[in-house]
Amino acid sequence: MSDHDHDHNPDVLWTALTVAGLAVALVDRFGVALPQGVVWGGLGLAYLAGGVPAGWVAVKELFGRGRLDIDLLMVIAAGAAASVGAALEGAVLLALFSISGTLEHRAMGRARRAVEALMALRPDTALRVGPGGIEEVAVGAVVVGDRLVLRPGARVPVDGRLVEGLGEVDESTITGEAEPVKKGPGDLVHEATVNLNGVLTMEVVRALADSTVARMIRLVTEAQGMKAPSERFSEWFGARYTVLVLVGSVAVFLVLLGLGWTLQAALYRAATVLVAASPCAVVISVPAAILSALSSAARGGVLFKGGAALEMLAEVRAFAFDKTGTLTTGQAEVTGLKALDGATEDEVLALLAGIEAQSEHHIAGAVLRHAVARGVAPVVVGEVQAWPSEGISGVDAVGPVWAGNARMVARMSADGAHHGLAGLRGGTQTVVHLGRGTRLMGAVTVADAPRASAARGIAALRAAGVEEIVMMTGDRREVALRIGGALGFKTAEVFAGLLPADKVQLVDDLAAKGRVAFVGDGVNDAAALARADVGIAMGAAGSEVALQAAEVALLSEDMGRLALAHRLARRTARIIKQNLFFAIGAMVVLVIGGLFFELPLPLAVIGHEGGTLLVVLNGLRLLRDPIRVI
Numbered sequence: 001m002s003d004h005d006h007d008h009n010p011d012v013l014w015t016a017l018t019v020a021g022l023a024v025a026l027v028d029r030f031g032v033a034l035p036q037g038v039v040w041g042g043l044g045l046a047y048l049a050g051g052v053p054a055g056w057v058a059v060k061e062l063f064g065r066g067r068l069d070i071d072l073l074m075v076i077a078a079g080a081a082a083s084v085g086a087a088l089e090g091a092v093l094l095a096l097f098s099i100s101g102t103l104e105h106r107a108m109g110r111a112r113r114a115v116e117a118l119m120a121l122r123p124d125t126a127l128r129v130g131p132g133g134i135e136e137v138a139v140g141a142v143v144v145g146d147r148l149v150l151r152p153g154a155r156v157p158v159d160g161r162l163v164e165g166l167g168e169v170d171e172s173t174i175t176g177e178a179e180p181v182k183k184g185p186g187d188l189v190h191e192a193t194v195n196l197n198g199v200l201t202m203e204v205v206r207a208l209a210d211s212t213v214a215r216m217i218r219l220v221t222e223a224q225g226m227k228a229p230s231e232r233f234s235e236w237f238g239a240r241y242t243v244l245v246l247v248g249s250v251a252v253f254l255v256l257l258g259l260g261w262t263l264q265a266a267l268y269r270a271a272t273v274l275v276a277a278s279p280c281a282v283v284i285s286v287p288a289a290i291l292s293a294l295s296s297a298a299r300g301g302v303l304f305k306g307g308a309a310l311e312m313l314a315e316v317r318a319f320a321f322d323k324t325g326t327l328t329t330g331q332a333e334v335t336g337l338k339a340l341d342g343a344t345e346d347e348v349l350a351l352l353a354g355i356e357a358q359s360e361h362h363i364a365g366a367v368l369r370h371a372v373a374r375g376v377a378p379v380v381v382g383e384v385q386a387w388p389s390e391g392i393s394g395v396d397a398v399g400p401v402w403a404g405n406a407r408m409v410a411r412m413s414a415d416g417a418h419h420g421l422a423g424l425r426g427g428t429q430t431v432v433h434l435g436r437g438t439r440l441m442g443a444v445t446v447a448d449a450p451r452a453s454a455a456r457g458i459a460a461l462r463a464a465g466v467e468e469i470v471m472m473t474g475d476r477r478e479v480a481l482r483i484g485g486a487l488g489f490k491t492a493e494v495f496a497g498l499l500p501a502d503k504v505q506l507v508d509d510l511a512a513k514g515r516v517a518f519v520g521d522g523v524n525d526a527a528a529l530a531r532a533d534v535g536i537a538m539g540a541a542g543s544e545v546a547l548q549a550a551e552v553a554l555l556s557e558d559m560g561r562l563a564l565a566h567r568l569a570r571r572t573a574r575i576i577k578q579n580l581f582f583a584i585g586a587m588v589v590l591v592i593g594g595l596f597f598e599l600p601l602p603l604a605v606i607g608h609e610g611g612t613l614l615v616v617l618n619g620l621r622l623l624r625d626p627i628r629v630i
Contacts, residue, residue, distance in 0.1 A: 014049045015098040021045030022095040025088050043087050050094030051075050070242055073278045080271035081601055084264040089601040093275060096609040122192060122213060126157040129201070142204055150200040156189045159211045160202035167198025171556075186369075190555075212555070241279045249274040252595065268601065269594065276590030276604040281611040285579030288619030293572040296622050301556035302565040309551035311576075312534050313569035315515045319466055320507055320528070321458075322520035323473035323483055326538055327559070328448040330521070332363055334370035335429055336445035338421060346376050348442035352434050354379035355394050355403050359386065363432060366446045387411070391432075403434050414440045429479075448483070455487045457559030462488075464563060464570075468510065470495060472503050472528075503528040519562065520550075536562065572622060579615040586611040 024042025028034040058072035074097045081090030128137050129147040139157045142148065147163065150156060156169070168180035171193045180196055183189060189202055191211040208214065249270045256266035290307040297304055304310045321327050339348045353371035356364035357378050371378060381401065384394040390411060391404015402412055414435045421431070421443055429447040433440060458469060470493045473480045480496035495506060503518075504527050510516040511533065518525070518532035529535030529550045537550035538557070554561060590607045593599035 012102055014053050015095075015102045017049035018046050018091075018095045018098045021047075021049060022091045025091055029088060043091050046091040046094055047078065047082070047087075050091070050098045051078060054094075054097070070278055070280055070283065073242060073245060073274055076246070077271045077274040077278075080267055080274070084268045084271070086268060086271075086601055089605065092602055093605045096605055099609075123155045123157050127151070127154075140208060142208065144204050144207055146204045148202050148204065150189075150195040150202060152195060152197050152199070154195050156191055156193045156195065156202070158191050158204050158208055159206040160189050160204045162187050162189060163201050163203050165198050165200035167200055168196045170194040170196055241282075245274060245277045245279070248277065272599055272601045272604045273591060273594040275601065275608050276594040276599065277587060278608055279583075279587065280608065281583035281586065281615045282580065284612060285583045285615040285619065286576055288616045289572055289575045289579060289622060290619075292620050292622035293568055296624075297565055297568055300561060300564065301554065301558075302561055303553040303555065305551045305553075309534055310569050310572060312515060313517065313552065313566055314573040316517045316534055316566070317466065317514035318468035318470070318510045318516045319461060320503075320510060320516060320518045320532070321469070321471050322503075322518075322525050322528075323471055323475060323480060324448060325521040326519055326525075327454045327458075327471060327487060328450050328483060330448065332366035332430075332446045333449050334366050334444050335447045335449075337370075337442070338444075339442040340421075340440055343441050345442075346374070348434055349374065349376045349444075351379045351381075351396065351401060351441070352403055352432070352444060354381040354396065355384065355392055355401055355434075357381070358384040358394065359392055363430060363446050367432070367444060370444075399436060401434070401436050403432055405431065405433070409433050409435070409440070413438050447479075450483055450486050451557060451559055453558045453560050457561075457563050458487055458489075460560060460563035461566065464567060466566070468513075469493060470506070470510070472498055472506060474498050500525075500527050504531050507531045519554075568622070575619060575622065579618055582618075583611060583615050 021042045021044070024034070025039055025046070028039045028042075054071040055075045058075060062072070074093060078090035078094050081087065081093065123139060125136050126139050126142050127134050127149040128142065129149060134149055142158055148157065148160065150165075152167075162183055162185050164185060166182075166184045169183050169189055170180050171190060183200070188205070189195075189200075191213050206212075252273050253266050253270035256269055257263065261269070286307075290310065293310055294304055294307065297310075304313075324330050337345050337349060339345045349367075349371050353368050353376065356367045358381065368378070379396050381394040381396045384392060386392050387404065387408060389405075389407065391402060391408035393400065393402040395401065402408060404411075412435060414433070415438075421433075421440075429445040431443055431445050433443045435441050461469060469489070471480065471484050471487070471489050472495045473483075475496060477494075477496035480494050481491065484491075484494040495502075498506070503525070507516055507518055507528050508531065511531075515533045517534040517536055518528045519536040519538075520526075520529055521538035525537075529537060534552060535550035536552040536554060538554050552565070554565075586607060590599070590604055594604055
């Protein structure tokens with residue numbers, strides 16, 4: 001049916017009245033004889049309830065948008081049937097058409113509501129920490145910077161970052177993750193997720209209008225407005241073919257009259273052709289699959305900005321991945337610790353954490369997290385001075401102390417070649433030295449770690465037949481090869497030392513061979529995301545710029561979902577082809593039967609409406625294919 005059907009839900013009451021009127025006529029035809037007045041009353045009810053609403057919509061389409069509507073075909077066909085003494089067949093047509101429309105809207109509404117139902121998961125109130133203690137306030141009154149308390153079992157009211165407490169959070173409503181995720185200070189928590197245990201304190205980082213659920217709804221709404229090529233084709237086909245059907249039916253009527261057929265017989269045959277040739281199934285076959293797939297993907301934590309991105313992903317032959325924050329956690333971690341000259345590891349870590357506590361560098365954050373994890377309290381360090389590109393220095397209770405890279409070691413004239421650090425030097429990790437004056441006390445190594453799911457996700461893409469997968473990074477080649485090797489990349493598939501423009505050029509080179517998707521998370525990835533045929537952003541952890549430049553957003557950090565989204569896109573493409581093949585094939589068979597054989601009007605009605613329902617149900621199978629963890 002036409003696209004307006006998806007904007008105006010048919011009135012179930014009209015459908016019920018149509019069926020009731022038809023039932024009266026059927027009882028008279030196949031059961032108990034009823035007074036003719038009752039029979040005609042039933043048929044009149046069926047025609048009025050089934051024909052007037054559809055006719056009114058068709059008139060609005062004709063005069064409001066200047067196009068003929070499929071509803072008009074059905075009303076004309078029913079009227080033609082009544083005019084040749086087949087009023088019961090016309091009532092059957094209107095009843096089935098009305099039932100089909102109602103069922104279609106209920107089914108399509110299920111696909112549309114799958115994501116919007118998340119709105120109901122928002123709590124109405126939040127526990128805000130105020131000057132007078134904890135107070136319960138409306139969620140709408142919460143602003144960025146507020147601190148909220150999350151009790152066990154409470155839903156997170158808005159996006160925030162934990163500042164106190166340890167616990168587990170159920171993120172299945174947003175990311176599709178089946179297992180609870182451990183959270184601690186510094187970790188993000190998303191709106192509509194559930195705090196399972198522990199008392200947590202969070203700081204609001206996004207207003208309600210910009211929180212996760214609001215962004216999801218906004219993306220899905222935009223997606224519904226961005227039609228896929230096959231959707232545009234089905235609409236284009238339906239609009240023009242409707243005119244052709246009307247003209248063709250009139251031509252059939254006139255030709256049959258010219259061949260000597262009676263007025264009644266010619267009109268009956270023309271009405272049969274009109275019903276058989278109506279393109280309802282063709283027009284609805286694509287949106288049914290697209291909306292179902294978009295809904296299924298959203299429930300699995302993957303948001304497509306429209307059916308076009310979904311169809312394009314099915315055609316992708318190559319994937320290009322940014323490294324930092326995409327294939328890796330984007331968060332540096334301490335990978336090694338060495339104490340020298342009588343110092344203990346805890347002493348080295350405490351002093352290093354004390355001096356690094358004055359820095360905002362990501363390496364400093366890694367050292368502090370490692371100290372917290374080991375239960376080591378940082379030493380108090382004052383008079384801190386930063387040495388750009390070298391390190392940091394300060395003074396503790398004992399005296400001057402410093403930390404930094406090899407240049408800092410040289411500045412302090414310390415023994416940078418100390419044999420005790422041989423095990424920490426590898427070229428693919430950052431070494432942070434600690435010393436007092438010329439004495440080297442120890443060192444730690446810091447490195448970015450691959451995501452736990454990255455290797456599994458890339459392996460799944462390769463198994464699915466993706467022809468080419470590469471990694472792009474601005475990092476040093478030694479570091480890139482270490483990460484790439486851990487994730488199963490060959491040396492030739494790793495590109496390092498790249499600027500944003502270099503990434504765009506590499507995406508261009510891949511695109512010359514076929515469709516390419518780029519997966520990134522940062523501001524520096526925006527250009528490559530926009531250049532790729534399909535840009536895929538890490539929506540939960542990625543930058544807002546990357547999210548806006550991309551066509552697909554991964555709300556989960558599980559890279560395995562990307563392979564499942566790719567599989568869903570390919571399955572959607574297959575179902576669309578199935579639907580179009582069946583819809584067009586059935587229509588051709590019915591038209592041939594109506595033109596050259598004695599195809600009864602009731603059979604044409606059943607074939608037409610049955611085909612429409614079948615393609616809708618075939619598309620809705622995608623709702624049962626949610627993205628889950630590989």
